[in-house]
Amino acid sequence: MTSSKTPPSSISRETDLSGMEYRWGFVTDVESDMAPKGLNEDTVRFISAKKNEPEWLLEWRLRAYKHWLKLEANDAEPTWAKVKYPAIDYQDMYYYSAPRSKDAAPKSMDEVDPELLEAFEKLGVPLHERQKLAGVAVDAVFDSVSVATTFADKLEELGIIFCSFNEAVQKHPELVKKYLGSVVPYTDNFFATLNSAVFSDGSFAYIPPGVKCPIELMTYFRINTEGSGQFERTLIVADKGASVSYLEGCTAPVRKTSQLHAAVVELVALDDSEIKYSTVQNWFPGTKEGVGGVYNFVTKRGRADDRAKISWTQVETGSAITWKYPSVILKGDDSVGEFYSVALANNHQQADTGTKMIHMGRNTKSTIVAKGISAGFGQNTYRGQVKIMPGAENATNHTQCDSLLIGDKCGAHTVPYIEVQNPTARLEHEASTSKVSDEQLFYLMQRGISEEEAHHMIITGWSRDVIRELPFEFAMEASQLLKVSLEGAVG
């Protein structure tokens, strides 16, 4: 198999694409181990072999691959979302690209490639000592491989497992085998099936019974290699009575070609446990003219058992296209599902995002707060489903989705599906769409605040219900991101 040094040059930003302010658009010059372009059974075997995976996992991947071939033959790539993009050539893509370590895997932080560390430095990932101050344990995924996991010792004392997915396969195969695909089976949908076949790494967390994870777990994803897809797989299991807060951040360098990101996240919340999953997604959104950018086609789903709670919070400012519906299956009695989202579509970005709340257990409760901001030529769609199954006695749902429009060329769409099969359910859905109120703008500007700043203040206030669900450091970053992403949209 080939190993090439890509990309050829290290530049802080590709100047011809610097029309827009994407601060995270640097390319890191690291040597990568790559599988040849294209997807076939050998690619799947190559990835599996690279990972030194057990037989059962290779078989699972191959089953997924065979299923994906069937789906592709039947044109089963989803087309119902309100997004437009040229057909993806699945053969014109790298499915595996790993930073090539000069020796074996790093045993300590000192052995991590300094260039990688520098890359994360630029990203602001607190990978070194800083993370102890920040109290964040980081599993950084660079292209598709987990680079270094920090703070592992501290967690180990509590019996918490937080490592790369690959490491989990080696060290805790019984856990991975038990839960992998239990919430998102490999047959779930086109992109999840593709991920199941070719996923290269990701994060794994297991919180033992009764343990409250004392620090926030964090993964930072970054796509570096040009023309590569990123297919990471995250699996988080909170055992009975456990609780954990998990953070995920994403960036990618500026590239003219579009990059595919088809991740799968599975959350398993056993009885009485709680998982809080926060995402700040800032993949490269493409240029102002709509060239390049990340296609973010992600399947995220959690299963909540009796009295368990799963909460998704997302701030989506990046990606050329977002196709993402973090969901909760409220399987157990008295389980709770929450979804808080701010999605922004500026320039030529397209976002079709929302959630699914599937109520199966009795006295289940879900809350959805979704805020969409459209600017420039952006198209933003909230698409969500609330389903009350026949056995879900006394289920309740409250959904609120609001859209803001900035400029007359953008679009804001709301498509909720509410399916109720039990008469004891109580559901409320409300939504509104409008532009930033002239009166509010006037009030602020009259007091000497610039139009742009006034917009920012109003939008921050309007998004507060969601932002305040984020852990503090993330909340600051998210608010800042909204501001940067909307630069130039006003006036």
Next chain:
Amino acid sequence: MTTAAISPTIAAYASEFAAVRASANSNSSSWLTSLRESAWAEFEKIGFPTTRRGNETWKYTDLGRLDRETFSRSFGEISLAEVKSAAPWSDDWQTAVVVDGKFVAGLSNNLSGAGVSVTELEASAAADEAVIKSALGQVAKVEGNAFVALNTALFSGGVFVNVAAGVETEQPVHIINIVTAGADNRASYPRTLVTAGANSKASVIESFINLSDGPQFVVPVIEVSLGEGSTVTHYRIQLENEKTIHLGTTRTVHPANAVFNSTSFATGPAIGRNDVHTLLAEPGAETTLHGLYITNGKSHQDNEISTTHEKPHGTSHQYYKGILAGKSRAVFSGRVVVKPGAMKTLAEQKDMNLMLSHGAEIDTKPSLEIYADDVKCAHGATAGHVDKNMLFYLMSRGVSRHDAAFMLVAGFAGEIVDEFQPAQVSEFLYKKLETIIPGLDSEGIL
């Protein structure tokens, strides 16, 4: 919609159309003949819709029965007394009676009123060619719609309501559509065209009454061609039997400042669909689409309610309420599209449901598609059951549980029923509620 293979049932419609084609003689308007031809060609091309993947507009409604059962046109007889006892009636109204899809002048009343004429559509096609040709099939387009296509190809006679410019009427036009008893598997294609002159004001009631207890196929289409500044108020009453498939279509196109208000009352059918689309094509147009659906047993009622705002200063209100019992299922699929440039649009959309039984299902999808920024749009949807606190409040004051529940359900329905005018119509519907609501109490949940 996807193309269906030619099935025996499609072949049955084909032979019916062959009969329509053969009966077209030198008296028929050639433009109407070619309209029917193109409608039939469209139906042959698209066939019946399926619930297959990707077909959003038929996601929740399965028409598989249409591939298995054959329905064809036939016409029964009915007396005036029977008509009067089945539907609200007033000698003051202009009443057109349509029996099994065919306009019957002999049973109708007051056809030529002051400024409002009610005639047979087909018979008027030559005389009123200028008005009818520019409206028929232009408001309710056949493209992509199997049932508008089928109706256009096969309707018998049809009703033409023409309101002269500037006329404001006191009394409504009532179109009573009756399916007679005596034969099963009848297909009927009631067709109504309303043309409203500039600044006119009129109201049209459409009643759909089924006197048979067997399976029937009712495919009505009403299209309303509005004049500038005109207002048409439309009431639709659908009282079906539990074996019938009733797929109704309502279409309007609004010039500047034209208003269309519609209130629907739907109950009964095995598969029912109330498909309404209002196109606000010019500035200042307005539409209010309200409705009540009550389902029980194995009934299935689908409401496909949509409005497109093409120009600025348009206003739309969608408000539907549902009461569901038994193993029934109802669908509300609301859609508001605000096109680029349609600034100062005000749009509201709401669907509220009262669920009375285990086994009932509501699928509600109030959706907004907005491409203009200076707009105010809002939507909402709720589902719930009879409020226990309210029930307790009434019972603690000596009202029996049954009466208290009846009052609450009737009160929920009453908000829509009260809109039906003249008062005689809402009284007629309240009488119906007195039998419908107790019938909903299959599990004693009330």
